[in-house]
Amino acid sequence: MTILPLLFALLLTPITLVLSVPAIHPNPELVVHQVHRAINESIARRDLGYLSCGSGNPIDDCWRCDPDWENNRQRLADCAIGFGKNAIGGKNGRIYVVTDSGNDDPVTPKPGTLRHAVIQDEPLWIIFERDMNIKLKEELIMNSFKTIDGRGASVHISGGPCITIQYVTNVIIHGINVHDCKPGGNAMVRSSPRHYGWRTISDGDGVSLFGASHVWVDHCSLSNCADGLIDAIMGSTAITISNNYMTHHDKVMLLGHSDSYSPDKNMQATIAFNHFGEGLVQRMPRCRHGYFHVVNNDYTHWEMYAIGGSASPTINSQGNRFLAPNDRFKKEVTKHEDAPEDEWKHWNWRSEGDLLLNGAFFTPSGAGASSSYARASSLGARPSTLVGTLTAGAGSLICRKGSAC
Numbered sequence: 176m177t178i179l180p181l182l183f184a185l186l187l188t189p190i191t192l193v194l195s196v197p198a199i200h201p202n203p204e205l206v207v208h209q210v211h212r213a214i215n216e217s218i219a220r221r222d223l224g225y226l227s228c229g230s231g232n233p234i235d236d237c238w239r240c241d242p243d244w245e246n247n248r249q250r251l252a253d254c255a256i257g258f259g260k261n262a263i264g265g266k267n268g269r270i271y272v273v274t275d276s277g278n279d280d281p282v283t284p285k286p287g288t289l290r291h292a293v294i295q296d297e298p299l300w301i302i303f304e305r306d307m308n309i310k311l312k313e314e315l316i317m318n319s320f321k322t323i324d325g326r327g328a329s330v331h332i333s334g335g336p337c338i339t340i341q342y343v344t345n346v347i348i349h350g351i352n353v354h355d356c357k358p359g360g361n362a363m364v365r366s367s368p369r370h371y372g373w374r375t376i377s378d379g380d381g382v383s384l385f386g387a388s389h390v391w392v393d394h395c396s397l398s399n400c401a402d403g404l405i406d407a408i409m410g411s412t413a414i415t416i417s418n419n420y421m422t423h424h425d426k427v428m429l430l431g432h433s434d435s436y437s438p439d440k441n442m443q444a445t446i447a448f449n450h451f452g453e454g455l456v457q458r459m460p461r462c463r464h465g466y467f468h469v470v471n472n473d474y475t476h477w478e479m480y481a482i483g484g485s486a487s488p489t490i491n492s493q494g495n496r497f498l499a500p501n502d503r504f505k506k507e508v509t510k511h512e513d514a515p516e517d518e519w520k521h522w523n524w525r526s527e528g529d530l531l532l533n534g535a536f537f538t539p540s541g542a543g544a545s546s547s548y549a550r551a552s553s554l555g556a557r558p559s560t561l562v563g564t565l566t567a568g569a570g571s572l573i574c575r576k577g578s579a580c
Contacts, residue, residue, distance in 0.1 A: 196261045198344070198388035198413040199441045203466040206258055207491060210445060210470060213256045218561070228579050232448055232565045234393065234417055239568075239580045248324055249300055251349060255391045257445025257468060259415025262389040264322030264347030268298030276307035281364045282371050289332075293317045294367050303328040310334040313359040314377050316366040319343040325350035326574040335359065336377055337400070341366075341385040348392045350571050353381040356400035378402035384411040391415045396570040398423045403458070407444065408432035412465070414444040420570025423454035431463025434486040434513060439464040450569035452476055461512070462488035470494055471559070473566040474508075483510035490524045492537065496562040499535035506534045530559035 200206050213233035220236070221229035228240040237254035241247055252266035274287040284291035289309055292301045298320035306329040314336040324347075331352040332338065336359030340346050358379040365371035377383070379401025384390055386409045397404040397419060404421050406429040407414055414430075421427055428446075431439040442465030451459045451474045459474065460467065462484035471494045474481050481497060484490060492508075499506045508531070511519035523541035531537065574580035 196389065200258065200413075200443055203258075203443055203468070203489075206260075206443070206445070207468050207470075207493075209260070210256050210447065210468065214471070214565075230564055230567065231561060232418070232568070234448065235568060239572075242577060242579050244574065244580050245327060245576050248302065248326070249322075251324070252322065252347065255347075255393070255415050256417070257415040257447060258413050258443040259389060259391040259445060261413065262347055262391040262415070263320070263345050264391070265298040265300040265320055266322070268300055268320065271295075271299045271301045272304050273301060273307070274304045276309050279310070279312045281311075281313040281362060284365060289323075290315060290365075293321050293323070294365055295321075296368060300324060302326070303330050307331070308333065311336050311359075313362050313364045314339040314374060314383075316341060316364055316374075317343060317346055318367055320345045322347040323349065323351060325352075325571060326580065327576060329571075329573075332356075337380065338382045339377070339380075339385065340383065340387040340390055343387055345389045346387065346391075348382060348390075348395060350394050350574070352396045352571050353404075354396070354398045354400065356381050358401055378406070380404070380406045382406075383408075384414065385409050387411045389413045391417070392419060394418045394568070394570065394572055396420045396422075398454075400424065402426065403429050406430075407442065408439070409436070410438040410441060412442045412444075414442075415447065416444065416449065417447045418566075418569050419449045420452060421449065421455060421459075422452045425456040426461070427451065427455055427458045428460035429458060430460045430467060431465065431484075431486065431488065434463060437464065439486075441465065442467075444468070445470070447471055448565050448569065449473070450475070450566045451481070457481075457510075458483060462490055464488055467491065468493070471562055471565050472496075473562045473569070474498060476500070478502075478505060480505075480510040481508045483512050484522070484524075485511070485513040487522045488524075489522075489541075492524070492526045492529055494528045494559045494562065496530040496559050497532065497535040497537070499531075499533040501533070503534070506536055508535055508537045511538070511540065528559055530562070 217233035218231035308331045333355045337356035360376035384407035457479040463486040526537040
């Protein structure tokens, strides 16, 4: 008689955790303010000499100076900024060591494999025993409250379907290489210890967010996938994408499912300290409906445009460095898509403190100095001249035990 209530309570526990931190922030400009304050404080500490290894990047300065990072791994969960700041991943959970890079069974995963780790119901902080190249047979469908932490090993997920974060919450992806991802599907795939089901054909994204919340993707190197490198759709929100190095790809980052999918109006994402590098074409990001803070990123290559969108997204671009291609017809940073000018001129797109090089230009639109933008802009992004320093460590890092990372 006592087993059923206990099971019922256990089933309710994750729901209680999810509800404790709202996914949608009621005042996005307050989050912008918090990001600026974190950057300003980190740079001030660096300038005053408090951090001998400090870069002014508040995420990195939060943990990278610690020579004992290996024994303090979960400190990372306190270091996010922006809309994904509250993504705790597997914080306070046990450490799960991936020991087996092969033997990927999508339905009955073997203990010691990455797939076995990510489907568990309990919070887990997932690390890797050694360098690994993991080729998955089907999408890696993650469960809530998980951190994939590649520090201390060179971890590649490539050559097959890659990471899917669908209808779950509190996920951190850190320090791995994701590339050459392929579509999967028309197969059974397990998503938890209790459930597996039929998956239709996937897109071949590097990291796919589908109805997910409280997600942080940090210090990953991503390239050359079949669809997007990082895509977030179907009501995903509370997202931070930071310190990543992206190269050799066409449609880099899609944030928003379609112009007609109105639940994406609740999407809020911070794009910070990333390096958009060699061989990229477009969508860095391409936004729909929501609120997007694009701050202190380095754009060294695009072939069509850097930042685009449709369906009236709010795009707040601050302190980025945009180096335009030599083609005189490709100098524009922005692309207002799928609407005539008399419509897109009302979309709130603003550039503040961006460094525009080699003829690059940003086409703003919207209400001008609205009260919300005035609050955000009065805070001041870090000068775009510091972008090189802030993004110098973008991508997966080489972290050696016993020394600062």
